[in-house]
Amino acid sequence: MEQPIKKGLDLNRRPMPKQPVEVRRHNFEEVALGYDARLAMEEASRCIQCKKPGCVEKCPVEVDIPGFIQAIADGDFERGVRILKAKNSLPSVCGRVCPQEEQCEGGCALLKKAGQIAIGRLERFLGDWEAAQPDFMLPQIAPPTGKRIAVVGGGPAGLTVAGDLVKLGHEVTIFEALHKMGGVLVYGIPEFRLPKRIVEREVEYLRRLGVKMVVDYVVGKTRTVDSLLEEFDAVFVGSGAGLPWFSEMPGNNLNGVYSANEYLTRFNLMRGYTFPMVPTPVKEHVRVAVIGGGNVAMDCARTALRMGAETTILYRRSREEMPARLEEIENAEEEGVIFRYLTLPIRCVGDERGWVKGLECIRMELGEPDASGRRSPVPVPGSEFFLPFDAVIHAIGNSPNPLIPQTTPGIEIGRKGNIVADPQTGKTTKPRVWAGGDVVTGTATVILAMGAGRRAARSIHEYLTNPSEW
Amino acid sequence: MFTILENRMIVPNIYLMTVQAPDVAKGALPGQFAIFRPEDDGERIPLTLADWDAQAGTVTVVYLTVGRSTAKLATLKAGQTLPTVVGPLGNPMEIDRFGSVLCVGGCYGIGSIYPIARALKEAGNTVVCVLEARSSFLLYWQEKLASVSDRLVYLTRDGTRGKRGHIGSLAEIIRTLPMRIDRVILNGCNYLMMRGSQETLPLKIKTMVTLNTLMIDGTGMCGVCRLTVNSETKFACVHGPHFDGHQVDWAEVTQRRKAYLAEEVIPLRTTRPL
Secondary structure, X not given: OOOOOOOOOOOOOOOOOEOOHHHHOOOOOOOEOOOOHHHHHHHHHOOOOOOOOHHHHOOOOOOOHHHHHHHHHOOOHHHHHHHHHHHOOOHHHHXXXXXXXXXXXXXXXXXXXXXXXXXXXXXXXXXXXHHOOOOOOOOOOOOOOOOEEEEEOOOHHHHHHHHHHHHOOXXXXXXXXXXXXXXXXXXXXXXXXXXXXXXXHXXXXXXXXXXXXXXXXXXXOOEOHHHHHHHOOEEEEOOOEEEEOOOOXXXXXXXXXXXXXXXXXXXXXXXXXXXXXXXXXXXXOOEEEEEOXXXXXXXXXXXXXXXXXXEEEEOOOOHHHOOOOHHHHHHHHHHXXXXXXXXXXXXXXXXXXXXXXXXXXXXXXXXXXXXXXOEEXXXXXXXXXXXXXXEEEEOOOEEEOOHHHHHOOOOOEOOOOOEOOOOOOOEOOOOOXXXXXXXXXXXXXXXXXXXXXXXHHHHHHHHHHOHHHO | OEEEEEEEEEEOOEEEEEEEOHHHHXXXXXXXXXXXXXXXXXXXXXXXXXXXEOOOOEEEEEEEOOOHHHHHHHHOOOOOEXXXXXXXXXXXXXXOOOOEEEEEEEOOHHXXXXXXXXXXXXXXXXXXXXXXXXXXXXXOOHHHHHOOOOEEEEEEOOOOOOEEOOHHHHHHHHHXXXXXXXXXXXXXXXXXXXXXXXXXXXXXXXXXXXXXXXXOOOOOOOOOOEEEEOXXXXXXXXXXXXXXXXXXXXXXXXXXXXXXXXXXHHHHHHOOOO
16 A cells, blocks of 8 residues: 555646657557556545535446545555446546546536546556556456346447446356457557557456457347347347448549548557558558548547658638547647648549549638537638648548348337437337447447446346346 | 368469358358458458358358468468458348349359359259359369359350350350340459440340458448449448449449559568468
8 A cells, every 4th residue: 555645735637647749659659658656646635525526427437436536545546446447347448538528527626726636547547557466356246147148249338238237147248240359449549549458458357257258240240139139138239330421522432532440440450550560451641631620530640640641630610619639639739740720621632543642622711600509610612722642531420330220120220320229228129129339329439338338237237137027 | 260171272373261150151141251360460351152051160262362361361271270250241142033144253253153153043043154264274163053053154265165255255145145144143353343244234134243342340330342333332341242233333443442452462572471
């Protein structure tokens, strides 16, 4: 145990140590280095332990945040891990990729004084501290219930459902379509933001809890949901992202034009940043354009930059409206990504061999606020201009994965191809089938998928304990 | 892990591999594909199923060695394992009682046309198979295909077996057949499918092709397999891989297929020998 630190109101948020910009823009290693024990305890000691904590209210998976922070402040990291893991099976992941500013940290009492506790960094600290211990601390598992659950998709939603249900004594099997567990955590989020060994460790933890995992198994193709229902008491569908969207303009099928899904999958899941040492080919691009302003756009741009390309983000509104996390925008800016705001690509221009050579764009100005409350961009007539690029990445979202909707009779499908599920319980219109994550909501965040998983697990457990009342 | 039962060169540069993959074999239908990974950290290679045995739990593919990954696949021996064989993916080929169907196979397409011809025959069609190759020494599976066709036509560029010519003679072959052809199915390289579709267009015979676009996940996520069909963007992995050959934008398909031609062989020159 470390020695506790003396208390007193302290509004100085401890900064996150990071790799220096000049170093990190040339490597794929993690940018944020994490708090050490001392920094973590200093930061945790600033928490005023509110009676009615706003942070917990805003946490999609209901973590006892003041509890684990107090444990850190006391230097009792083991207790902290136990409190944290009671509600969140993936702390090292969430501590890195959750939008804390909109969630827990947005509810912090010290926010008004601009001194909100760095909850995400503390969560990450505990997750990483545990990972550095010789072995996992495994929680109590309820006695076996004999009930069997199939989870479709090994991403954040599926992993959460599996972790929650296995602790309640149920037998859980995850079916994953790709060759690695983790879903978007392994194919989408880059190594420099979420090292894959961390995902592997969180997956290993679930395996040690008793979750069975089958990779290279495409439910909807290898086997249908109906067939799973013959063998399992309940099925949870968390099949995630589907067909990528491309901005509406001619030329999107030229060579050198990517969806963010393709670009990131090549570099993350297939480890393209080590090509040719790994065989999945990637191109050496000189000038890369990324269309979009979300976290995925930042991930694509920062990947392209690390591969040595001059990289530009094209966004049709201004910096204030960008949906990406401020932290990610700042990282990208620092690393040298060029931002062109109020710019809308209208045509992808190709050369005679079918390769993209640039984008015709038009300048925008901000008009009246739209339904989302953001000022909507309006094209400025006659302001067209050309920008040369040899690669264009569309990072504007995707539709839900179509395989389960296509092959599961009796499940209601929404207008956008999503599975319709009760937001409170994850229940679909098909008996004994629950769903959550991107396949229900369309493109969203890791933590929202985990929250949906948590609620579905609760509902599945209620059903399994008392099926006659359903 | 998926155990290899057989992996051998059947004609120059074309290999036949049979692997234990019971889950894939169980649901396989003609025209579907599976994704193979030859090694840890290996590339995901989509290959059309050329045969399967649900009882024995095996699937068979025929592949051409092109780049580093297929070259690696070719080095593996019976008894070794593959980390990934996943499928069956894509939609099956539409099988119905069409009347007389002409099935054309070239290169690895001779292998993949076989289960399609077999299913068409079982559905009560008159099946004519055309096997196309540069020379007779590149032909294989003649007996297998003969067993599921009413008539087998050979077409070689050098005339060493059957008719002398290439896919550009398809219209002429169709004209000289004693029966009216109600549907044409083309399996093989891009050129064969494009050229064959051009041949059947003026004859107004519905022509289906099995595209071999680039893919990564093969489950509708990455979007690299997109193509234009009848002016609409389609994704080969979930909307195909079978399309009406008269509606495919072939110039685009050909150009997209070449995207990584140079990179596919770089690891062969710059990393450890296989």
